[in-house]
Each structure stands twice: as structure tokens, then as C-alpha cells.
Amino acid sequence: MNTPHTAMPPLLQQPLRLLIDGQWVGCASGARMDVINPSTGEVLAQEALGGAADIHQAVQAARRALEAGPWARMRPAERTRLLLKLADALDQHGDELALLETLNTGKPLKVARLFDVGHAAECLRYNAGWATKLNGETRAVSLHGDWHAYTLREPVGVVGLIVPWNVPLAMAVSKIAPALAAGCTVVLKPAELTPLTALRLGELIVAVGFPPGVVNIVTGLGTEAGQALVAHPGVDKVSFTGSTAVGKAILGSAAGNLKRVALELGGKSPVFIFPDADLDRAIDAAARGIFSNTGQVCAAGSRLFVHRSVAERVVEGVARRARQLRVAPGLVADAEIGPVISARQRERVMAYVASGRAEGAEVVAGGEAIDGAGYFIQPTVMVNTAPAMKVVREEIFGPVLCVQQFDDDSLEQLAARGNDTDFGLSSSIWTRDLRTAHQMVRRLKAGNVRVNAAAALDFAMPFGGYKQSGWGRENGREGVEAYTELKSVAIDLN
Template structure:
């Protein structure tokens, strides 16, 4: 087993404990508390970070509000765009450093972490094009008075935004939310997941280096239970954007009602993936395997429910098993690794619990389901495939957030869509076919925010992303997300 050598910059970063960033100043938590950050591949503690509390929340909100009402509000659209372009350049320059931090704290293979770091720069660069394109309009109104009247609209930033992001894509999720905040002229309090704060700290260091005014971006690390609710309840927070579980999303939404702040939520999923009988079986099976095993299955859009036409069920199962067994399981810093550990012991226990329950409830375990014998330490689990002919086991119904695929067969097209839509979630769906008419017909019937045809997990900053039903409120990315961070003001001028 070969292990990638950490860059000197990464070693230097890890030699200092992580601090909060409030009002342009790096500082310890008010109560002096801290939290360890674990490497899920070997259970070592790679660093500690400040554990923010409610007093730190109040400080960060005050700093963000002061920046919003002060220097940032006076910053021109062109200047905001230039600052964002500088940030994108810095992200590119520090790609390998960011990737190594992602792998250290999240566990994902280094190749995947490099891809995540590269996409972060592209996302910021996309949103850097927006500041000069956020426009109002003139409206032809017809007042009852009959007086000539000019009516125009203004698009204004909503204000102070709390951004709460998950651990599965610890850099991507930060910039998904930070991009539109900076583009629209809002200010931010960024709260990374307690498992993966390191890359967020490095990101904010680059924000500082890019030259953004103090208070525009603030950072609170630590436990979500100590920070999330105070942010959601705070009367001076104007918007909260959260990505995570549906259960926590409900609590965030409830807390946000105090001042009726804007809320956007990107929540859970149990996404259906469909293989039609005319599909290219090898391509479809590989796409289905990648759709669930990528990132150790820790993806909100993971294709965890696979519906396979009964005429091709056996060859698809054979191909899925081959793909699952071909994965090289190991530490993410080993370049040969294609499947790393899940992020924590808690997540490992959750996945193992579902594997046991799946068998107990009648699903047939086709492959996987065990801890790798050669890896004594770390939160590793084999990629697993179930066949559930009755579609009743928990593994076919509940979000697992691990490398666990449940396969079901189908024969009648009339029942297929109803079965695929029979879920409280509606984040993503996919289908594999060479029949163009069937592809468009099914895409229109699937209740999901993203539908992928002969592909999976394709995202782009120019295209909206979000879910139906209990998969969330609102959309991220694209022009749609600009609405989520702006208010529209209507101005009337009597010209009589």
C-alpha cells in the first residue's frame, strides 16, 4: 500500500489548530472549547478546531450585518466580480492542497477529492459572471387615477445569510452556497460539518487572501447542535441555506419562522434508477454501479433504488456484482484506492445496521455486506448489492447514505412510474434506454428535481439543482438561485 506524501503546505496547516473567522479576525471560541477532526481511514486525529457556541454566533452575525450595511453594500458589481475571479484563481492554485485536506477529513479517494477541488474553482468562476447581470425591469402599469406612472423594479441582496453545509462534499457544498451570496452582495456565516471543517477553514483563508472586506464571510466551526439552531433563530439572519438530512431540515425550518427568514433546503433522497430492456446492459450496469458506489454512496442523489426489466435482470446483476468486487477499498491517500471509508463510526454503524435489517426483512444479499478483512482500522465497508423482489425491505425504502444498492425487477411500464415515484423523496431519478420517445416520456413522469438519461450525477453550476417533496425547498445553482438571495422592490413614480 502506497500513501501519498502530504504537501508541506498541508503539514504546516495541520500544525496549527483551526480557529473561527469573525469580522476579519481569526480567533478561538469564546468558551475556549475545541473539537477533534478524525481521519476516517485510520482513526487518527489530524487536527482540532474551535468549537463555536451561541456567543460566537452572535458575534459572527453582528460582523456580517455590519459588513452588509457598510463596505460591502458600497462595493460595485464589477468589484465583486473581480474579487470572485481572484478567489477562483486561488482555488485553482491550491487545488492539490485542498484535495489532500478533503481526503484527510472525509476519506474519499484522492482522485475524487482533486475533482471536487477543481469544480469549486469553476463554480466560483461561474457565479463571478452574475454581479453585473442582476437587473430590475420597467413595468407598463395602468393606475386607476389615469396619471402617467413609471414603475420599475430593483433586485437587492437579501442580507445576512447562514450557510450550513454537510460533510459528503465539504468544499463543493461551501462554494455552491457561497457563490450566490457573494454574487448578489449578501454576507455569510459559513458553518461546515463538524466532521469536515478543515477544507472550509482553508477556503476562508483564501477568501481573506482574495481581498474581500472584513465581515463579508465569517466562519463558525464545531458541533451543529450548538450552532445550527441559534443561527436559524437569530433575528438578524435574513436567510438560511441548509444541505443535510430531511430530519434536521425540518428543525431548521421550524427555527427560522421567528423572523420569517428566507429558507432553502437541499435534503435527502432515495433516488430511482431505471434500466429498460433495450438499454446497453454493460453501460447501464456500470452507470448504476457508479451512481451508488461513488463517494462511498454518501451522495444525496445516490441511485440507491435500481429498477431492472425482468428480461435483463440476471445479466445486470452479474455486471453489478463484477463492478462491486472490482473496487479497491483502502485509504483515500493511496492512489490505487477507488472506494474509501465512510466518514465516521456513526455512519459505519448506520450502514451495517441497514445491511443486517435488509437480510432480516427478506432482501437477498448478492454481494458485499462485510468489513474488509485486510483493513483492521478505519470505517470501511464493502460495496453491497441486494435483490428485493417484494420491494418491502428497509433497504428499498429508506435513505442509507452508504454503498448499498437495492435492485428490483419490473415488467409492466404502467406500474413502473408509480413504483419509482412511491417515495417521500424526489431529488433525482435516472433511466437507461436507446428509445428516445420512452426516455422523454418517462422523464416527464418522474417526480424528481433532476432526471438523468443514460448518465448519472451530472451537475453544472449553470443548471438548477434541487428536489421535489421532502427532498427540499428551492433550487441551487443557475439563475434560479439568484432569486433565493435577492429581494424584488417595486418603485412607483407619479409623472403627472
């Protein structure tokens, strides 16, 4: 699969460095690592492998900016203006950012431009408004005498942000924006596989006028730079998006100074299609819900529960869509699905498909890796799956859909099947019956429930999960307040 010739962005024509205290610097060790284009397997650049010494410098810079620099004295309205300027800069450089995202992740260029860059810019604009709207309350207390009591919201402090490789730009911004709106300073650790757009974002942050040290970016391995950031005693909070296994490890590392921890982790999200649903819409949504971003989405609808009376039509519809999707490098104009992120990830996904086959599941679409350069996999639909199978129980993080059927089960029984997982991030219900919809909504143990909708991501709506899908919420008022501490003040007026 050959990609058309594309001029390399300026970022790739220079050594990749770290952003610490407003300056671009090399890492202390001098170590570097190849950044790979997953569509070709070719080296795009070499990133600096930051370590504990670099993290320490970044945390110190963030602390100075928080407590002594211009950021400490900046009015909320000024923070709003800076965030809006950064949003405008993302729009102005959107084509370049999209190209970097596509080169680094393999996703279709049109998706990177419309969703990843557009999503990031709108996230900045939404959170910019909150900088001037965070406030405490006066409280009526029952203490004896005459009291004035109120609460204050203050920045939680220096925040360590660790983001995944599947949606690197949008995820970096989704953490930076609310943290800055709340008045915090940050150290961002991008995923080692996908550092490019984070570094270009850092250049834009400097260019629009954020004071030195407010945003620091240290690239490197999770086991080194990430671990050092989580364990650093000068970090007041860590926000991590990634696998549940790593999230559990972070909890232990954060215990040293009992820093606040927010975790947005894995999912194994159920999709329910009832016989009265608009089947054309439901089929399209089920396909997009698992195959978008090559299935590398924490909220992917990877478990499909479909009523037996419409199962044949639904399965054939989703399988047909899987077979029709154009799997190609992201720079190919009609690409609909790109590669998975790495050779290791392709091996992991294919091992799950082999496991499903061995346990009795049937592949009705896809099921194979695609020969040639890059890390491509056929979109896959598996039927005759059962609750005990690994493909049903574990997060695959690839374009693999597991289908189960149901009869006229009670809603309690059906919801129990959907809830039979360690995760509880997202879920989707397709029905025209309001009673069915509302009762299923109440019974599903998931942080996000969509009814007759393929996606309902909006910055006003909190996003997060139940059970092992994480702690805390992002987006909305809750997402900004998560970067604050609440202080109670009581004044005796007697």
C-alpha cells in the same frame, strides 16, 4: 490499511480557529473537538467549538459589512473580480486543498483534486458572472394615469450557510459563491466532522482581499453553533444541505423572524434500465451512481429498477464492479472508494444491510464491514428487495444498492413505483426509445432527471428536489436569485 507518509498541510500545524470580521479568533467557550481521519481513526486536529456567542459576533460582523463596510459600496464588477481571484487561488492551492479533503473525508485524492477542488473553482467562476447580470424589469401597468413601474433585485441580507460532511469544500463554495454574487454577506457553519477545507478556504478569502465580515466561518456542533445560526434574529436567510430530519427542525427554528429558508435534503433516487438500453453504459453508470463517494451522496441512485429480460446481466455487471472496486484510504494511489465518514455512520449502514437481510433481501456482492483501521464497508448489492423494506424506503447514505425487477409494466405503473418514496431529488432513465424517455420524464416526481447519463451536474442547471427532498433550487439563475429580494417600484408621473 496503511497510508503512505504525507507531509501535513500548514493548516494542521496550528490551532484551528474561527474567522470573524476578518480575524482568526478562538471560540468564546474555549471548547475543542477532535477532527478524525476516517481512513485511520486517528486525530488530525482539534477544531474550536463555536457557540451562540461566537455566532452572534459573526452575524454582527456580517451585518456591518452588508450595511456600512466596503462591501456595501462595492460595484458588481468588483464582486466579480474578487470571486474570480478566489477561483484562481483555489486552483493555485488545489493540491493542498485536495489533501486536506482526503485526510478529512477519506475520499480518493485524485477525486478530491479533480472533482472537489475543480468543481469548487468552476462554481466560483460561473457565479462570478452573475454579479453583473442581476437586474429588474420595467413593467407595463394598467393603472390610471402616467406611471413608470419597475422591479429591483436586492441582496436578501445576512445569510447563514450550513453545509454537510460528504462534499465539504464543494458544498461550502456552492453556497458562498451565489450569495456573494448577489451581494449578501455570510456566516458559514461547516459540518463538525469536516471543517478543514472550509477553514483553508477562509484563509484564501482573506488573502485575495474580501473585506472583513463579508465571509465569517464558525465551526462547531450543529446542535449548538448551527442551532444558534438558524435561530439568530439578525440572519435574513438560511441555506442548509443535509438530512431531511434536520431540515424539518430548521423550519421551526427559523420561524422567529420568518427568515427565508432553502433546504437541499435527502434522496432515494430511482434508476430505470429498459431492455433496449446500452447495457454496458447503463451498468457502469448504475455502479458509479451508488458507489461514488462511498454512496454518501444525496442524489445517489440507490434504487435500481431493471427489466426482467436483462436483469441477470445488469445485476451481475454491477455486482462484478462492486467486487472489483479498490476500497482503500484516499491516499493510496489506486484507491477507488474510501471509508464512510465515521464509526457511527458505518454502524448505521451496516444496520440497514442487516435489516434488509432480515426482511428477505439477498446480498449478491459485499454486505460486510472491513476489519482494520478506518471505517470501511464493502460496496453492496442487494436483490429481491421489496417496496416496504427499510433499505428501499429510507436513505442509507452508504454504498448499498437495492434492486427490483419489472416486466412489461405500463410507464404509468413503473413511474408510480419510482415515485413511491417520500423523496424526489433525482432519477435516471436508460433507454434508446425517445417516447419512453420523454413519457417517463414527465411522470417522475423528481427535481432532476437524467436520460442515458451517469451525471449531468452543470452550474447552469437548477438543482433541488420535490417532496421531502427540499425547498428551492441551487445553481443557475435561480440559484443566485434565491439570495435576492424582489422589490416593486411604481412612480406616478402625473
